[in-house]
Amino acid sequence: MEPPMQTLSEHLTELIRQAAVAAGYGDNDVPLEPCVPTDPRNGDYQSNYAFRLGKAARSNPRAVAAAMVEALPADPLVASAEVAGPGFINLRLRDEALAAHLLARLDGEGFTLSQPGAGKTMVIDFSSPNIAKRMHVGHLRSTIIGDALRRIYASLGWRVIADNHIGDWGTQFGKLMVAWRRWLDQDAFDADAVGELQRLYQLFGAKAEEDPSLEDLARAETAKLQSGDPENTALWRRFVDASLEEFDAVYDRLGVVFDVTLGESHYQSRLSPLVEGVLAQGLAEEDQGAVIIRFGPEDGKALADTLLLIRKSDGAALYGTTDLATVAYRMETWQPDLIAYVTDVRQRLHFSQVFAAARKMGMAFTPEHVYFGMLRLAGGAIAATRSGAVLNLVDVLDTAVERARGVVDGKSGHLSDQERAGIAEAVGVGAIKYADLSQNPQSDIVFDWDKMLSMEGNTAPYLMYAYARCMSIFRKADRDGFVPGGIALEHPSERSLAVLLARTPEVVERAAELWRPNVVADHLFAVANTFASFYHDCRVIGESPEVEQSRLSLVRATAAVLEQGMKLLGIQPLDRM
RNA sequence: GCGCGGUUAGCUCAGCUGGAUAGAGCGUUGGCCUCCGGAGCCAAAGGCCACAGGUUCGAAUCCUGUACCGCGCGCCA
Numbered sequence: 301m302e303p304p305m306q307t308l309s310e311h312l313t314e315l316i317r318q319a320a321v322a323a324g325y326g327d328n329d330v331p332l333e334p335c336v337p338t339d340p341r342n343g344d345y346q347s348n349y350a351f352r353l354g355k356a357a358r359s360n361p362r363a364v365a366a367a368m369v370e371a372l373p374a375d376p377l378v379a380s381a382e383v384a385g386p387g388f389i390n391l392r393l394r395d396e397a398l399a400a401h402l403l404a405r406l407d408g409e410g411f412t413l414s415q416p417g418a419g420k421t422m423v424i425d426f427s428s429p430n431i432a433k434r435m436h437v438g439h440l441r442s443t444i445i446g447d448a449l450r451r452i453y454a455s456l457g458w459r460v461i462a463d464n465h466i467g468d469w470g471t472q473f474g475k476l477m478v479a480w481r482r483w484l485d486q487d488a489f490d491a492d493a494v495g496e497l498q499r500l501y502q503l504f505g506a507k508a509e510e511d512p513s514l515e516d517l518a519r520a521e522t523a524k525l526q527s528g529d530p531e532n533t534a535l536w537r538r539f540v541d542a543s544l545e546e547f548d549a550v551y552d553r554l555g556v557v558f559d560v561t562l563g564e565s566h567y568q569s570r571l572s573p574l575v576e577g578v579l580a581q582g583l584a585e586e587d588q589g590a591v592i593i594r595f596g597p598e599d600g601k602a603l604a605d606t607l608l609l610i611r612k613s614d615g616a617a618l619y620g621t622t623d624l625a626t627v628a629y630r631m632e633t634w635q636p637d638l639i640a641y642v643t644d645v646r647q648r649l650h651f652s653q654v655f656a657a658a659r660k661m662g663m664a665f666t667p668e669h670v671y672f673g674m675l676r677l678a679g680g681a682i683a684a685t686r687s688g689a690v691l692n693l694v695d696v697l698d699t700a701v702e703r704a705r706g707v708v709d710g711k712s713g714h715l716s717d718q719e720r721a722g723i724a725e726a727v728g729v730g731a732i733k734y735a736d737l738s739q740n741p742q743s744d745i746v747f748d749w750d751k752m753l754s755m756e757g758n759t760a761p762y763l764m765y766a767y768a769r770c771m772s773i774f775r776k777a778d779r780d781g782f783v784p785g786g787i788a789l790e791h792p793s794e795r796s797l798a799v800l801l802a803r804t805p806e807v808v809e810r811a812a813e814l815w816r817p818n819v820v821a822d823h824l825f826a827v828a829n830t831f832a833s834f835y836h837d838c839r840v841i842g843e844s845p846e847v848e849q850s851r852l853s854l855v856r857a858t859a860a861v862l863e864q865g866m867k868l869l870g871i872q873p874l875d876r877m
Numbered sequence: 878g879c880g881c882g883g884u885u886a887g888c889u890c891a892g893c894u895g896g897a898u899a900g901a902g903c904g905u906u907g908g909c910c911u912c913c914g915g916a917g918c919c920a921a922a923g924g925c926c927a928c929a930g931g932u933u934c935g936a937a938u939c940c941u942g943u944a945c946c947g948c949g950c951g952c953c954a
Contacts, residue, residue: 333893335893335896336893337896338892338896338897338898338899338900339897339898342897346896346897348895348896351895351896351934351935354934355934360934361934384897385896385897386896386897386934386935387934388896388897428954430954467954470953470954471953472953472954564954587951588951588952589952590951590952592951592952601880602880602881603880604879604880605879605880605950606880606949606950607950607951608951609951609952611952612951612952613951613952614952616952618951618952618953618954619953619954620954622954644948645881645882645947645948645949646948646949647949647954648881648882648948648949649880649881649949649950650949650954673882673883673947674947674948676947707916708916711914711915711916712914738890738891738902739889739891740890740891740892742882742883743883743890743891744882744883744947745889745890746888746889746890748888748889750888750889750903751888751889751890751902751903754902754903755916756903756916756917757901757902757903757916758890758891758901758902758903759902759916761916762902762916762917764916765914765916765917766917768914768916769913769914769917772913772914773913773914775913776913777913807893810893814893814894818890818891819893822891822892822893822901825901825902826901829901832917832918833918833919835913835914835917835918836909836917836918836919837918839912839913840913841913842912842913876914877914877916
């Protein structure tokens with residue numbers, strides 16, 4: 301329908317480039333991108349291109365900037381351009397054009413983003429929990445960050461395949477089978493399947509310490525499973541099904557969606573041929589009975605003198621083997637332009653090795669390892685659950701929802717019990733997700749109950765609150781307020797809000813480029829915060845019809861941006877809370 | 878030992894790949910409900926951006942070194 305729209309930033313970049321050419325500085329490969337000045341008094345956008353050009357041309361940056369401003373083509377979007385300081389070019393947008401630009405993004409209901417990803421495909425691999433183990437807070441980061449990236453890329457037009465590469469194969473199953481046959485508590489399994497499996501697994505570990513022969517039994521059971529023994533296969537199936545059922549319940553609650561769930565077991569038949577092939581290619585060698593791929597200085601400093609094991613001396617494959625087979629499968633199946641992996645930082649070396657090995661094997665693919673920092677527990681307060689184990693994910697969600705319920709009951713007692721329960725769920729889960737997503741993924745994160753459960757300040761409830769206020773205004777006005785062309789920016793608070801809203805598309809694109817949902821989160825907080833000031837300064841209902849109309853449109857735009865943005869983070873907007 | 882990463886306000890964190898006076902939230906202090914939702918708004922205090930050099934018009938950001946901290950380095954994933 302509508303042509304792909306330029307972002308403000310793209311539009312201005314083009315103008316500045318033209319100005320540079322017209323001023324005689326030619327086209328060159330000096331990167332230019334206007335940025336947002338720290339102080340709004342310095343304009344809506346600012347370019348420091350004159351500094352760079354000045355350096356290249358060995359001339360005074362201020363003179364270059366002056367020449368560029370002189371040569372800047374007239375444009376409906378630009379109200380003024382002036383040289384400032386040692387050579388900045390400060391650009392101020394024309395109010396009418398700004399309003400028009402904003403309205404062009406609003407199609408009645410939603411907010412339209414540009415589609416730079418149209419025609420492109422990516423596979424994104426995230427969450428990937430292990431069968432027979434309970435999901436704990438450690439799984440939150442991969443799951444939440446991966447899901448947000450999936451949503452962000454999809455919103456920009458990418459075809460995205462979200463693949464849950466679950467750990468459903470390997471040596472843990474032999475142990476589990478031995479433990480199952482000896483110590484199963486059937487009632488406990490019926491009541492809480494994964495809990496019982498986890499108990500059995502831990503029990504096996506304890507017993508095996510006293511009696512190492514158990515390990516041999518476990519190895520034998522694993523081998524039987526891997527060679528297709530019907531009894532063990534049936535048992536394995538049971539473990540997998542029980543675990544998936546529980547995972548799905550958690551994903552449902554988190555609003556996390558996968559397109560496919562292809563675990564490690566899916567690639568079993570490919571492993572032997574892959575290892576043989578790599579050996580035949582001369583890329584791997586046998587060493588102490590195992591098969592390894594060596595890396596040298598030509599593979600980069602970080603990989604030099606490291607190696608990747610792809611077959612153990614007992615003949616079993618490893619996860620590196622599976623990862624390589626998985627790359628091959630994904631390339632064959634989807635021909636993606638990009639394959640992204642969302643895992644913690646500890647797997648950095650591993651994935652560098654897998655990527656390098658895949659390239660050696662001739663797989664032409666563009667990998668992206670989105671790694672995130674470690675989750676640490678807040679100082680001293682070892683946040684252990686009753687069992688003493690790591691924090692269980694469901695318990696964390698329950699606690700947050702409970703806390704939210706208390707706030708909802710206190711503030712919205714007039715709503716029905718059912719409605720309050722729904723609000724508490726959305727608020728609690730949203731708060732947990734946002735606490736993670738608002739942080740740079742690469743930083744380590746401290747698990748801090750106070751922060752996770754907070755409902756004030758830079759939190760999901762704050763965004764939701766701003767959105768609910770918008771909705772409340774529409775209810776009071778008895779209409780949703782959207783009239784094309786109807787925004788006039790009179791008050792400074794209106795203008796600040798409009799500029800921010802209009803920047804949304806470029807913000808989302810930047811978040812995608814950097815693989816960082818926190819870029820979106822930051823922007824949403826700024827929008828909600830600016831809206832709160834606007835709300836305080838500018839009355840909407842009861843003003844003159846023209847002003848009311850204009851402000852209703854602005855509120856409509858705010859709601860659309862907040863709604864779109866929260867959806868990108870997987871946070872559920874609420875009409876009331 | 879080698880490699881990778883980190884160090885920004887009392888606490889938790891941003892900081893747009895080199896731009897003007899380094900920003901938020903929480904906490905602290907002080908204001909704001911004749912007003913569309915106070916889960917809110919406004920303001921103040923709080924900084925040797927770990928340290929030392931270097932690069933240049935300009936450095937929290939890039940380079941080198943140092944100190945602490947974390948993580949990774951063949952039969953787990």
